[in-house]
Amino acid sequence: MPYKVKDISLAPQGEKKIRWVQEHMPVLERIKSDFSEEKPFKGVTIGSCLHLEPKTINLGLTLQAGGAEVAMTGCNPLSTQDDATAAGAKMGLNMYGWRGETNEEYYENIHRVLDHEPEILIDDGADMIFLVHRERPELLDGIIGACEETTTGINRLRAMAADGALKFPVMAVNDAYTKYLFDNRYGTGQSTFDSIMGTTNMLIAGKTVVVCGYGWCGRGIAMRAEGLGASVIVTEVDPIRALEARMDGFRVMKVSDAVKEADILITATGNTDVVSESEFMNMKDGCVMANSGHFNVEINREALEELSRETEKVKEDIEVFIMPDGRKLYLLAEGRLVNLASERGQGHPAEIMDMSFAMQVLSARHLLQEKPDPGVYRAPDEIDLMVARMKLDAMGIDIDELTEKQRLYLENWEEGT
Numbered sequence: 001m002p003y004k005v006k007d008i009s010l011a012p013q014g015e016k017k018i019r020w021v022q023e024h025m026p027v028l029e030r031i032k033s034d035f036s037e038e039k040p041f042k043g044v045t046i047g048s049c050l051h052l053e054p055k056t057i058n059l060g061l062t063l064q065a066g067g068a069e070v071a072m073t074g075c076n077p078l079s080t081q082d083d084a085t086a087a088g089a090k091m092g093l094n095m096y097g098w099r100g101e102t103n104e105e106y107y108e109n110i111h112r113v114l115d116h117e118p119e120i121l122i123d124d125g126a127d128m129i130f131l132v133h134r135e136r137p138e139l140l141d142g143i144i145g146a147c148e149e150t151t152t153g154i155n156r157l158r159a160m161a162a163d164g165a166l167k168f169p170v171m172a173v174n175d176a177y178t179k180y181l182f183d184n185r186y187g188t189g190q191s192t193f194d195s196i197m198g199t200t201n202m203l204i205a206g207k208t209v210v211v212c213g214y215g216w217c218g219r220g221i222a223m224r225a226e227g228l229g230a231s232v233i234v235t236e237v238d239p240i241r242a243l244e245a246r247m248d249g250f251r252v253m254k255v256s257d258a259v260k261e262a263d264i265l266i267t268a269t270g271n272t273d274v275v276s277e278s279e280f281m282n283m284k285d286g287c288v289m290a291n292s293g294h295f296n297v298e299i300n301r302e303a304l305e306e307l308s309r310e311t312e313k314v315k316e317d318i319e320v321f322i323m324p325d326g327r328k329l330y331l332l333a334e335g336r337l338v339n340l341a342s343e344r345g346q347g348h349p350a351e352i353m354d355m356s357f358a359m360q361v362l363s364a365r366h367l368l369q370e371k372p373d374p375g376v377y378r379a380p381d382e383i384d385l386m387v388a389r390m391k392l393d394a395m396g397i398d399i400d401e402l403t404e405k406q407r408l409y410l411e412n413w414e415e416g417t
């Protein structure tokens with residue numbers, strides 16, 4: 001199998017990590033076992049652009065068990081775990097990527113996956129889908145469709161579809177209940193702090209944590225910050241979400257005011273320039289900033305660099321920016337999503353990615369079976385419910401079923417007081 005990884009000799013260590021996560025991904029393991037009988041992807045090449053770490057390698061192995069030829073690259077220059085990619089390559093996956101790629105290498109690796117002429121793409125952030133449209137249009141005819149993992153990727157794809165630029169169907173995996181309600185909320189909530197604490201060795205209790213954006217990720221981050229003993233301030237642009245944050249018990253204010261109190265500031269908006277010049281000018285001395293949203297534009301690093309009189313790498317994944325007035329502002333993982341891009345970041349827990357990746361592989365099979373027209377589609381509820389049932393089953397949880405009388409009552413509009 002062709003591969004381009006950092007160090008293939010790291011494979012034994014990576015295999016151990018993969019075996020560990022497999023024990024905590026019961027739904028994906030069950031699907032893998034079904035796929036190895038059914039072979040739904042026999043003769044199909046699948047290319048993915050996802051965070052390359054042990055759980056994602058397990059996704060690749062599930063597709064491989066289903067008969068697919070799999071080529072994988074990373075969706076972030078910093079999130080790859082080099083032992084996991086070495087193990088993936090040894091296990092027969094075409095693997096391209098390493099931690100610390102330059103921007104150029106990042107796109108070269110996406111091209112290497114596209115060189116396999118995949119019929120199905122699995123993307124996280126839509127960089128591969130975008131690249132194939134812009135730079136490899138000769139491949140478009142052979143592409144059955146794609147699955148997209150995250151909120152911002154889907155926003156980009158909906159914009160492409162609205163402009164008539166999207167040339168194949170895309171399953172919006174993020175929009176499945178078994179994805180965003182758990183991955184974005186509990187996954188991001190836990191893994192963001194896991195990573196911030198692992199990188200900084202700082203105490204959260206007693207700190208003021210500012211969370212920018214109260215979407216599914218922001219809710220999870222605020223909830224965990226509170227659980228760790230922080231006082232939480234939320235900033236929003238959506239009045240309904242701001243109200244929700246207030247009634248969930250958090251203080252809500254403008255970001256320009258919140259930064260004056262922030263010991264730790266975390267962005268999760270999917271937007272650009274959320275924290276920029278005027279915020280840096282007013283930010284509390286010693287504030288530690290991290291991004292858990294998309295790409296590296298939520299915290300304007302360029303502006304921070306321009307404003308500062310001195311910058312220094314304090315230690316792995318921590319940079320200090322010294323302002324002209326002497327205040328020190330810290331940025332983690334270059335402002336890229338901290339839960340994956342920092343060296344200590346392991347991403348979401350395996351039990352969470354179990355559901356997200358179950359939705360990915362079942363959505364890919366759905367694409368193959370249905371071959372819909374170009375557009376962005378939510379996965380059918382039956383698939384979502386199936387994943388939820390398998391998860392409950394794996395957790396040993398039984399729930400009630402509607403009786404016939406209850407079902408008829410719920411469907412009836414004539415019965416009143």
Ligand SMILES: NC(=O)c1ccc[n+]([C@@H]2O[C@H](COP(=O)([O-])OP(=O)(O)OC[C@H]3O[C@@H](n4cnc5c(N)ncnc54)[C@H](O)[C@@H]3O)[C@@H](O)[C@H]2O)c1
Nearest residue numbers: 150151152213215216217236237238269270271292293294
């Ligand atoms: N780190 C991870 O592992 C992880 C996991 C899932 C999603 N994500 C990414 O995180 C981002 C957020 O995802 P989500 O599912 O929570 O999205 P969402 O749409 O549910 O929430 C985003 C929120 O940010 C708010 N917002 C937008 N601009 C803002 C601004 N300037 N200031 C304050 N608030 C602002 C919006 O009103 C919205 O409520 C996306 O980019 C998504 O791709 C990251």
Ligand SMILES: N[C@@H](CCSC[C@H]1O[C@@H](n2cnc3c(=O)[nH]cnc32)[C@H](O)[C@@H]1O)C(=O)O
Nearest residue numbers: 051075076124125149150294295346347348
């Ligand atoms: N290319 C973008 C991608 C955003 S990542 C956000 C997505 O990462 C996914 N994710 C979070 N943790 C993990 C993990 O451990 N492995 C693989 N994917 C993960 C999660 O499902 C979420 O939707 C960027 O680098 O900024």
